[in-house]
Amino acid sequence: xxxxxxxxxxxxxxxxxxxxxxxxxxxxxxxxxxxxxxxxxxxxxxxxxxxxxxxxxxxxxxxxxxxxxxxxxxxxxxxxxxxxxxx
Numbered sequence: 337x338x339x340x341x342x343x344x345x346x347x348x349x350x351x352x353x354x355x356x357x358x359x360x361x362x363x364x365x366x367x368x369x370x371x372x373x374x375x376x377x378x379x380x381x382x383x384x385x386x387x388x389x390x391x392x393x394x395x396x397x398x399x400x401x402x403x404x405x406x407x408x409x410x411x412x413x414x415x416x417x418x419x420x421x422x423x
Contacts, residue, residue: 337350337352339366339373345362347363348362348363348364348369349361352373354394354396355380359380
C-alpha cells in the first residue's frame with residue numbers, strides 16, 4: 337500500500353500496486369485514505385470470480401520517488417538477553 341499526497345486532487349491517493357495499476361482509492365485525510373484502501377483490499381481479496389478467490393498476488397519490490405528500492409528487511413537473529421531480561 338502506497339499513500340501519497342496529491343496536490344492536483346487535494347487528497348491522499350492510495351495505490352495497491354500488487355493488484356494492478358487501477359487498484360487505487362483516496363481520502364481527505366491520511367487516515368481516511370488508509371481506511372478506504374483497507375476496504376478496497378478486502379474486496380480484492382474476496383474477489384468476485386470463484387476461480388481466483390483467495391489467491392493473493394506475489395510480493396514484489398517497487399521503485400518509488402525518494403528511494404532506490406522498497407525492500408523487505410532482512411531477518412536478523414534475536415539479540416541475546418541477560419538473566420535480568422535486558423539486551
